[in-house]
Amino acid sequence: MSSKPQAASSKWNFNFVKASKYFYTFSIVLTLAGILSLAVFGLNYGVDFRSGSNVDVSVSKAATQAQVQKVLADAKLDPEANITAGTDRVSIRFPEVLTDDEVETLQTTFNSQIDPNASYEINTVDVEMAKELERNALLAIAVASIGIVIYVTIRFEWGFALSAVVALLHDAFLVISVFSILRLEVNLTFIVAILTIIGFSINDTIVIFDRIRENLRFAKKQTPHDLEDVVNKSVSQTMTRSLGTVFTVFIAAFALLVLGSESIRMFSLAMVIGLLFGAYSSIFIASPLWLALRSKKKPSAAKPSKATT
Structure with missing residues (x-):
């Protein structure tokens, strides 16, 4: 049977894998700027993290x-x-x-x-309490990342798990970098925002990975070119759902930023920035990274189907 009907089901006719190199470049530049800013200036800690x-x-x-x-x-x-x-x-x-x-x-x-x-x-x-809060915040992010690695590894495979964690750490670190570069205040609500962003990021990533796994079952071959087609098709099929979810939460976070009180201003700003980064990391960071890891394996033909009686 022809594969044209399957291709027609994709609503976004776009080569996401090819475009990912521009997003990789942007993320690398911002990451390097964030590392430099953190090394020179550090974070502008609020009273929650300093005496x-x-x-x-x-x-x-x-x-x-x-x-x-x-x-x-x-x-x-x-x-x-x-x-x-x-x-x-x-x-x-x-x-x-x-x-x-x-x-x-x-x-x-x-x-x-x-x-x-x-x-x-x-x-x-006091000083000791501030240090303890900082340690606990870093521990919370580490525990969340480890838990996600274990879950994704069990449900999918190590390549999916590694790509997912890189994407969520990418989102978290870029938000931290922006706050460091712009000298915005970091407090406990900021940490809550980071953990929330990680949750949204992994959710979108898992949806795309689940579709990639489903489409792999029908791929006749698994050469690098075939895998690229699978990734593009899978992202295309989940694009409307991903953008719809992010846009809905973004509107709520932006409303809190504009109309909310001063006490949640940094939380709302971190959410807005993190959602923008998360909107493209699942598509242009996590999925192409999985493709790069998977393409290193030797091409394997699909299992022959059983003869019909």
């Missing part, structure tokens, strides 16, 4: 940044503190841990100059 105090003030009337800066100056506190002033909430992040006397002075000065009805929430992280 310091975070003072969140709920106010009954709007406060300006200039007013808060005057409060800090009069209270003889660090003028370099990071201030975020809004209509109903003011956030002040100090790089040093505040003493009880400094907290009392800050509250007294703020009440007298800005809002006598203000209420305060003070979170302090």
